[in-house]
Amino acid sequence: MTMTSDRTLLGAGLLLLVFLVTSGIQPFERSTWFMEVAPVIIALPILAGTYRRFPLTPLLYTLVFVHALILIVGGIYTYARVPVGFWVQDWLSLSRNPYDKLGHFAQGLVPALLAREVLLRGGHVSGRKMAGFLAICVAMAVSAWYELVEWAAALMMGQGAEEFLGTQGDIWDTQSDMFCAWLGSLVSCVLLAGWHDRQMKRMPSRGLSQRG
Numbered sequence: 001m002t003m004t005s006d007r008t009l010l011g012a013g014l015l016l017l018v019f020l021v022t023s024g025i026q027p028f029e030r031s032t033w034f035m036e037v038a039p040v041i042i043a044l045p046i047l048a049g050t051y052r053r054f055p056l057t058p059l060l061y062t063l064v065f066v067h068a069l070i071l072i073v074g075g076i077y078t079y080a081r082v083p084v085g086f087w088v089q090d091w092l093s094l095s096r097n098p099y100d101k102l103g104h105f106a107q108g109l110v111p112a113l114l115a116r117e118v119l120l121r122g123g124h125v126s127g128r129k130m131a132g133f134l135a136i137c138v139a140m141a142v143s144a145w146y147e148l149v150e151w152a153a154a155l156m157m158g159q160g161a162e163e164f165l166g167t168q169g170d171i172w173d174t175q176s177d178m179f180c181a182w183l184g185s186l187v188s189c190v191l192l193a194g195w196h197d198r199q200m201k202r203m204p205s206r207g208l209s210q211r212g
Contacts, residue, residue: 005058012065013048016040023072028081035153036075040068054121057199059192060113067106074103104177107146108184112139113196116189121200128197132189136182143181147174 020040027033043064047056056064073082085099092098115138119125125134188196 009051009061012061013044016044016065016068019069019072020044023076027076028078032078033075036071036079040071043068055203056114057117057196057203059196059199060110060117063106063110063113067110070103070106074099079103101176101180104143104180105184107143108139108181108186109188110184111142112136112185112188113192115139116193116196117200121203128193132193135189136185139181139185139188140178143178147177150174 020037023037024033047061047064077083079085079100080097082097082099085097085102088094088099089097112135116131116135119131119134120128125131
C-alpha cells in the first residue's frame, strides 16, 4: 500500500473511533447502544492488526467504514428511531421506520465482499462463480447468527431487548432482515464483482497467503 493510502486509512480509522466514542456519550439506551456498536468495537482492532499482513482492497475498506457508520447511528438512536428512517417512512408511506433494513443490507454486502476477497486472494477458491456462491453463503450465515443473537438477547433481557430487536410490531421482521442481507450479498458478488476483481489484481503480494 502507498504512503497516501496508509494515511487515508489511518485518518478514516481515527475518525471512526471519534464517532464511536462520541456516540456513546448520551445514546438513547445504553445497553442497546453497546449491542449495536459491538461489531465496530470488535472489527477495528482486527482490521488494524491484520493490515500489514493482509491489507484489504480500498473498496472493501470503504464499505466497512460506511457499515460502521450505519451501526453507530443505529446505536445512538436505536434503529426504530433514526431520523432519516422516519423521512424515508413518510416519503414512501411505509408502516415502519426502515433504517434497520439498511443495516441488514450492509450486513450482507460487507461480509460477502470480505469472504470473496479472502477466498480469492488466499487461493482457497480459484473460480469466481464458486467464490461468489460461497461468499453469499457466508453472508447468510452471518445474518442467521445475528438473528440468533437477537433471539438470545430477547430471552435474557425480556422486554429490555425490544429496542435492540427493533421489530416495530412486524411479525416477519426476521425473514425480511435476512432477505435484505441476501440482497446485499448479491450486490457484492454480482454488481461489484468486476470492480472488486480489478482492485484485487493491484494488491501487493504481501497480502496473499502462500499455499504449500
